[in-house]
Amino acid sequence: MYIDRPGKICEGLYMLGIKQSLMYLVQGPKSMIIGGAMNWIAPQLEQQFKDFAIDTDSFEYLVIPHSHFDHFGAVPYLKRRFPRIKVLGTESAARILSKEKVINYSEMVNRLMIDIYKLQDDYERMNLKIDAVPIDRIVDDSTVIDLGNGLEARFIETPGHSPCAVTVFIPALKALFPSDAVPCPLGGVDKQAHPSPQFDFTLYKQSISKLLPLDIEICCFDHYSTVTGADARQVLLNAVKICKEYEDSIVERYRLVGDLEQVAGQVARESLEVGGFEFLTPELMLPISRAEVRNVLKSTGLIK
Helix, strand or coil: CEECCCEEEECCEEEEEECCEEEEEECCCCEEEECCCCHHHHHHHHHHHHHCCCCHHHEEEEECCCCCHHHCCCHHHHHHHCCCCEEEECHHHHHHHCCHHHHHHHHHHHHHHHHHCCCHHHHHHHCCCCCCCCCCEECCCCCEEEEECCEEEEEEECCCCCCCCEEEEEHHHCEEECCCCCCCECCCCCCECCCCCCCCHHHHHHHHHHHCCCCCCEEECCCCCEEECHHHHHHHHHHHHHHHHHHHHHHHHHHHHCCHHHHHHHHHHHHHHHCCCCCCCHHHHHHHHHHHHHHHHHHHCCCC
16 A cells, blocks of 8 residues: 555554655654654644644654755754754764764755745744754664564664665564665656665665564655555565665666766666655756666776
8 A cells, every 4th residue: 555645554563854955753652753854844734733632742753764955954853853853874874964064964955845845934934944954873783673562673784875874674564665775766656766876876775674574564665755665565566676786786877888977867868757845956956866876886886
């Protein structure tokens, strides 16, 4: 089943935000928000807290899945709104998010959406500025957090898309939160995004393999959707095939034209044609695609 509208997924699990920029709430005696999203969804979050009758007093943890601008933009706002929340991330994420240039870049890109959606009044009224993103607790493969009522959050380091990526698994719900470590479904389970190995393609594939043995019935992505039932496992199996197809396509194009920049331009244009992400302008998409193409070619030994 493909779910792309915020709301209750199952008992104790909610999808929040909007399709472009999703977060999740695992609600127990100690509740955990998974995903940092972008700051311009804050008005929707506040409305959803009310509409879904969410007990915000139970908020205890917030997980930053990785340090890209579209996955921690709402964290400063939520930390100011709920000071008791402990922000969780990997050691690598903490190091990256301590850099002023990373924070400033995220503020700039998030402000693009503030301007596009004419949310300047909300930005000022709600204090949505991205100024600092401290990590309160480091998580790694050994981390297990007890949320109460039989809910445990287990953490799995899944680098490749980024060096600092972490996936959350809630065994009691059979729910997986891979963020961008796995290509997300676009409009349905029969169509997934292409792989996004912005850091390392070999690690990206290895991270998917780490997730395959898990017993899951819910797979919650930070963009577009959640899939449930048999489809949840299928998207992981599909990801292995998609990685191979993507690698073959990049290698074929590079061997044909012999120019990384030209191949990156093709991939960037194709990604933008998918649509749905106003914040991914051609200027932002090209360096992303360049990194992806370079990492694929490095993994195959075609370039160093």
